[in-house]
Amino acid sequence: MKHFSMRRPVALALKLAGVVLLSLALFEAALRLSGLFFRRAQSAADGKTAILCIGDSFVWGVGGESFPQQLSELLNSGEQAGGYSVINAGKAGANSAQTAQALPALLRAYRPAVVIALFGMNNSWNSEAMSAWDWLKSKSRAWRFFASLSARPQSAQEVAPRGGCEPDFEAGFNYIKVSSGIAAGGLPALPKSGSGDAGRLAQYYGVLSSAYSGLGHLSEAVQSAEKAFALEPADKDALLRLGYARLAFGDYDGAYSVAEQALRLHPGDSEINFFAGNYYARRAAPPPLNPMAGTAVFKGGLLDRRQAYESASKYFLKALELDGGKESYYAPAAEALAECGHYRQALKLAKTGAARFPSSSSIAAQAIRLEAGHGRRSAARSMVLKSLEIFPAAEAATVASAYVQALLEAGRTAQALEEARKLSGYGPAAALAAASALKAGKLYAEGAALLERLPAGSPDGADIKAALADLYLRACQADKAASAADEALKLDSAHAAAFYYKGCALAFSGDYEKAGLWLEKARRLAPGNPLVLLQLARLNYRKGFFCWGDKAGVCAYVGLQGRAFSKGFESALGYYIQALKSQPYSMPIAEELAAMLYEEGRIGMIPSLCHKGVLPAANAVLAAVIENRYLPAGLEILPDDAFNRRLKRDTASIAEAAAASGARLILSSYPENDFAAVRSAAAGFGVPYVDLTALFRKRFSRRTEFVAYDSFHCNSAGYRLMAEAYAAEIRRLQKR
Incomplete structure (x- = not known):
């Protein structure tokens, strides 16, 4: 009897696999060789010459009429009218890897004759990289060949809008809500002099600090906490109050000194250890005011993320060991x-907390986030449904939002959309929370669709309309945003966020004068909000407002009461200073202020304003100005080696994909940023490079001539120059 052997089938399978791999390798080599001698003619479905524009928000057209739209007008004028289809495939927020990953499918869909690529700016904050599988596919011409067999050529008219406007301040507008206790009782009264009771005076300053924090006056909150601490430097409550005030203010170095002293004086106190954990958690990931801010947003900057969270977890666990009865820990x-x-330990702890405190929505949200983020969707969903039954509407909505956001962060977009639609059926609060989660995932149209389906007459109507205005703005639909803000104000005439979104929508549409009036109304309702102050600074500087009447209080910051100016510089300066008082260690605000002063030839004002205490001298940008180390160039990015390597790799993928499809490629700099990695890649692949930085410096004498209201993207005039430069390069290519 012969025994069956597994060797023959295995050997046969190996031989078959070898033959398949060899065949694919030969086919790949043949395609690459043919590419040296043969270039396929390109045309869109409508028979026109297709021009594909790929990249980020500078391609999409944030801030003005996009350059692809203006390029289409230029190319289709005169003798060649109607001969071109210009496809705008820009996606706001996309980095170089995402642009390279999207290109092959776009090449198959539109078969362009020319590809214009502009990318790299978002690499400083968007770290998403191309997967190994997608990188291999981008390199394989055999893969592109088989994929192209099922591709259907499309015309430019079939391109759906992609991406969004993505306002520079991603946090959105959170206007200050005064707590009922402060609103009813006002600020506390100073104890009568002569009491001699330092404890009573320290208590007064402590209550005053809390009151200022509730009002959003963070600078005054820190000053009051420091006075209380000076009177009782060993008191635990004084230490905690000062530490949390400095954390909220953005002074992480100052908060660290408090944490050190507090741990030295009270090592066995759970609240002190919990504060230390909060300090490290904030240093690992402070909330950025601006996604372009890089890694040093506040004084002290970021610590290594994993190391900081390791330290934070150590102190949090110590706090729980000392007092496990605190729900907030x-x-x-x-x-x-x-x-x-430490996922398993985290989930175990969250479940322990949820079992011990079943009425805590924050613990439930954390447990759900961990379950959903690691693929346990059914367990997470059952917890969400239970939360919707036991928690009040607002808390249940927060839990639901955590669930949707966890799915998005795990890359399960389809599941997140499905769950968001289901959750929106549980009422307006749940729909708002789900829409907020979709907004965080940059799914603006989908978030707006959830809110549009809500019935009229909801008790949260004003908040819903304001949230819709926010989503419409992010989707570049300024008219819809303005209408939604108007509807919110009909329901609540004192809705600060609605005033803010209305002003932003008008500014986006170019009506700067009216935008300023609406933003002024938002400022009165939310006097310390940095978003409002910054937009007012930008509008004043580029349009020109007068320093009188209602603005006298703003201008008083720089000693300009009773004076009027034909330009908006002084008004803008006042608003920038107010914004920095609210966020003193914010580098983006200081960067904009310094750039404006440099352009006006008044950079020398900064040392004197810092010396007088008007500006925070500890801000990294302002300190660089004082030490003569500041190089003004808007939000200039200074690439490091890793940045350049990544940019060069992704540029090579784009150049190879374009060449394999038979399309000509045009690379370029940004209007204010010229990345050496892209320039060198253009030279290496022999493709044209358009130096927009030089062209903009030659054409415009001031940034305000080409920069949009967000002080970063181009306005229509800036995009016009880009369109002219690309049109000239396309005509040069066609003559060759």
């Missing part, structure tokens, strides 16, 4: 453990 501890990779 569980969710931050679980989050810190998860962030430094």
Whole structure:
């Protein structure tokens, strides 16, 4: 009897696999060789010469009429009218890897004769990289060949809008809500002099600090907390109040000194250890005011993320060990453990907290986030449904939002959309929360669709309309945003966020004068909000407002009461100073202020304003100005080696894909940023490089002539120059 052997089938399978791999290798080599001698003619479905524009928000057209739209007008004028289809495939927020990853499918769909690529700016904050599988596909011409067999040529008219406007301040507008206790009682009264009671005076300053924090006056909150601490430097409450005030203010170095002293004086106190954990958690990931801010947003900057969360989890767990009865300790501890990779320990802790405190929505949200983020969708969903039954509407909505956001962060977009639609059926609060989660995932149109379906007459109607205005703005639909803001104000005439979104929508549409009036109304309702102040600074500088009447209080910051100016410089300066008082260690605000002063030839004002205490001398940008180390160029990015390597790799993928499809490629700089990696890649692949930086410096004498209201993107005039430069290059290519 012969025994069956597995060797023959295995050997046969190996031979077959070898033949397949060899065949694919030969086919790949043949395609690459043919590419040296043969270039396929390109045309869109409508028979026109297709021009594909890929990249980020500078391609999409944030801030003005996009350059692809104006390029189409230029190319289709005169003798060649109607001969071109210009496809705008820009996506706001996209980095170089995402642009390279999207290109092959776009090449198959539109078969362009020319590809214009502009990318790299978002690499400083968007770290998403191309997967190994997508990188291999981008390199394989055999893959492109088989994929092209099922591709259907499309015309430019079939391109759906992609991406969004993505306002520079991603946090959105959170206007200050005064707590009922402060609103009813006002600020506390100073104890009568002569009492001699330092304790009573310290208590007064402590209550005053809390009151200022509730009003959003963070600078005054820190000053009051420092006075209370000076009177009782060993008091635990004084230490905690000062530490949290400095954390909120953005002074992480100052908060660290408080944490050190507090741990030295009260090592066995759970609240002190919990504060230390909060300090490290904030240093790992402080909330950025601006996605372009890089890694040093506040004084002290970021620590290594994993290391900081390891330290945070150590102190959080110590706090729980000392006092496990504190409900507020569980969710931050679980989050810190998860962030430094201890998923199982984090989930166990969150479930323990949820069982011990079943009425805590924050612990439930953390447990759900961990379950959903690691593929346990059914377990997470059952927890969400239970939360919707036991928690009040607002808290249940927060839990639901955490669930949707966790799915998005895990890359399960289809599941997140499905769950968001289901959750929106549980009422307006749940729909708002789900839409907020979709907004965080940059799914603006989908978030707006959830809110549009809500019935009229909801008690949250004003908030819903304001949220819709926000989503419409992010989707570049300024008219819709303005209408939604108007509807919100009909329901609540004192809705600060609605005034803000209305002003932003008008500014986006170019009506700067009216935009300023609406933003002024938002400022009165939310006097310390940096978003409002910054937009007012930008509008004043580029349009020109007068320093009188209602603005006298603003101008008083720089000693300009009773004086009027034909330009908006002084008014803008006042608003920038107010914004920095609200966020003193924000580098983006200081960067904009310094750039404006440099352009006006008044950079020398900064040392004197810092010396007088008007501006925070500890701000990294302002300190660089004082030390003569500031190089003004808007939001200039200074690439490091890793940045350049990544940009060069992704540029090579784009150049190879374009060449394999038979399309000509045009690379370029940004209007204010010239990346050496892209320039060198253009030279290496022998493709044209358009130096927009030089062209803009030659054409415009001031940034305000070409920069949009967000002080970063181009306005229509700036995009016009880009269109002219690309049109000239396309005509040169066609003559060759």
